Ligand SMILES: Nc1ncnc2c1ncn2[C@@H]1O[C@H](COP(=O)(O)OP(=O)(O)O)[C@@H](O)[C@H]1O
């Protein structure tokens with residue numbers, strides 16, 4: 001079923017300050033479609049758990065309304081809402097066996113015993129924990145507990161599944177495995193899901209849409225692609241991965257993209273722009289490290305629009321094993337010039353930090369170093385980008 | 396694989412490398428043998444003495460034939476079971492109301508439940524006589540009932556429930572507070588009503604704690620001496636009192652010893668059952684630390700009901716202390732309630748020797764008991780030596796052995812050479828020291844086993860010997876345990892009756908024994924004044940201990956020193 005949060009605000013009594021108030025969530029608006037998988041992503045303390053607990057009914061909003069389907073559930077207690085939560089600590093009942101845990105929700109609903117047994121069996125087999133039925137919770141590994149918690153939530157066929165950092169107690173490898181699993185299960189049963197995490201990679205893997213939050217407010221709602229490649233503001237750009245930002249002023253807007261100039265008067269292009277971008281506005285031009293190519297600096301007198309083929313020739317200055325010209329010359333633009341400060345060889349990639357006299361070093365990642373070769377600290381380089389990979393948002 | 400013997404030898408050799416440590420181990424083991432085991436063996440031996448130095452079961456046969464003692468046995472078991480059940484029920488309601496339902500005035504209810512713990516255990520009996528006795532405030536002054544049947548079953552049950560429900564409250568409060576509220580959230584989320592969540596999750600999770608509390612209360616009530624001595628009366632005999640009367644009234648040592656063995660057996664069974672239950676620790680949360688939850692897990696109606704029960708119990712407790720306070724300042728309780736300081740004049744005049752004696756005895760025994768508790772905790776957790784398990788279980792024994800049994804054991808064991816101690820200060824001190832170490836040991840063990848031994852190893856590595864390591868590194872770390880050990884030893888020392896009543900003499904007497912004597916002779920005002928002074932001394936002493944430890948170990952702050 002769909003979930004709608006309308007103007008939700010949640011204030012807590014501040015435990016630190018006498019009589020003070022702590023605003024955990026502020027003016028939160030979100031519509032989640034039926035069957036959609038939405039992730040709340042943000043730094044610790046930004047109000048993710050509070051939002052999730054308000055959907056579940058453990059917390060009452062100080063203002064605003066929550067709808068599940070067409071029904072306003074704002075005043076309903078958790079047991080009257082058709083939601084199931086997977087808790088960070090799993091909250092598996094230690095005094096019940098695994099199958100009793102999984103069947104507990106059905107039992108509370110007064111389902112007949114035979115039906116409970118059948119449902120429990122089916123879901124546990126689907127989750128690959130069929131053989132754990134008679135175990136005690138303290139005989140389970142972390143990953144198994146996680147699956148039991150998931151099975152217990154799903155067996156009720158809830159309208160909405162809620163996850164509060166469900167993978168944070170697992171080791172890295174299991175975490176990657178389980179997030180694929182969670183996505184698969186959600187797709188199988190098509191249950192509307194809200195997932196809380198502070199791990200951006202996790203959010204990217206599982207979500208249809210991501211809600212980036214900061215200090216109780218929504219910073220952006222979008223698909224993983226939009227969040228990563230088309231951020232609305234610096235917070236989102238910084239929070240999701242590494243980023244290079246160039247302060248610019250917007251000069252021209254058209255259907256093909258935008259043009260802007262930087263402090264030196266150099267012209268730059270970007271294919272997309274965030275809301276609010278208009279001619280004359282101060283903005284950041286964003287290029288992700290993997291979209292920057294590190295090339296030989298052919299000279300300071302080079303024009304703003306680089307000649308693509310020329311640049312492609314220059315960039316394999318050190319090793320030119322197998323270096324070929326790009327078959328279709330794309331127009332690459334100059335992002336900045338600088339000197340390699342650090343280069344870290346990681347096998348499949350090389351990561352560079354380049355001093356380009358900006359506020360922070362420019363980051364660039366080049367793939368397949370054996371093919372394109374790599375630079376050493378002290379080398380003067382030009383950083384180029386494809387305008388399709390560049391994006392503007394307001395400063 | 397090395398044999399047990401050679402492993403023990405290796406342990407001993409390792410211990411012998413530090414002579415101070417070895418000396419401490421020998422001293423602790425030896426004194427536990429003499430002052431805990433030997434008296435118990437003496438009781439057993441005395442009960443088997445058929446006269447003329449021959450051993451046999453004759454005394455037990457006599458005891459079994461006596462219908463009166465059989466009655467006392469069943470009365471004691473019934474009274475202890477009922478007190479355990481009702482006391483644990485009230486304790487749970489209190490704990491649930493304060494720790495989980497967060498009813499209004501939680502702090503006040505918490506205080507109400509703590510006060511009886513630091514009071515003499517017979518204060519309930521005293522107040523009940525004052526309220527419901529022949530000249531009772533309620534029965535006589537208000538309702539004009541003469542000879543209200545306060546003596547016997549009803550009065551004793553009320554007194555013991557009021558005395559012991561706080562023990563259950565403290566146990567269960569700990570249990571409920573360490574329970575992860577997320578589990579209740581999860582059950583609610585799965586569609587359970589609050590009532591179902593309580594029945595299917597909260598209660599089953601608390602069940603081991605509740606069972607443990609019931610057994611603990613059973614043991615404590617069975618051992619209780621002050622309340623039944625005042626309230627049981629001759630028609631409702633109670634074992635602990637019968638054992639005392641046989642010895643002090645009839646001078647029949649073997650019979651008294653046999654009765655106290657009757658008392659000891661159910662105590663030990665319940666105690667070891669409780670230990671076993673606690674050691675299983677089945678329902679610790681599987682993953683994650685207890686999290687906070689703001690979910691309201693009780694319905695408004697249930698909250699009102701919880702509050703009502705707490706308020707009612709608080710009212711009774713308040714009434715008890717109210718009558719003690721008023722009684723201490725009233726001319727003749729029940730007849731003439733004009734204010735007077737006569738009773739205090741008596742306490743600080745003729746009766747002051749008992750106050751001084753009590754202070755000397757409790758004050759001297761407390762630091763020894765506190766330190767001994769920490770030393771034993773350290774030895775048991777950190778040092779490997781042959782006899783470690785023996786030291787561990789024997790030092791905990793006084794939790795299980797009723798004071799009456801120990802008291803009889805001491806008079807049997809220490810009235811002849813080589814330990815002719817009867818009537819001396821030493822016998823009281825030794826009794827107090829070895830009886831009041833278990834709380835310190837328990838909390839010391841809990842803290843020590845949660846501290847990484849490498850901290851102490853680092854100190855040793857820096858050149859500290861065992862004594863320095865203990866006093867400079869270990870003791871500061873286990874300060875909270877030391878504190879609770881000291882407080883427990885002092886409170887129990889000040890309020891001790893059951894064992895001490897056998898050991899006092901005209902040279903060394905105790906306030907509690909005096910209070911009992913005043914009650915028996917109908918001088919309720921003096922008894923109340925004595926009790927009030929006693930409670931005040933305990934309150935002041937707890938604050939003093941707290942301050943001294945805080946100054947001594949300033950950097951550990953006051954936050955750790957909660958009682
Ligand atoms: N029960 C509570 N009482 C007071 N403050 C709370 C409570 N729960 C959460 N908060 C505060 O609300 C803010 C948001 O918390 P939370 O939703 O848990 O953040 P997140 O899950 O994103 O880490 C934090 O500042 C937190 O301290």
Ligand SMILES: [Mg+2]
Nearest residue numbers: 048049050165
């Ligand atoms: Mg959280």
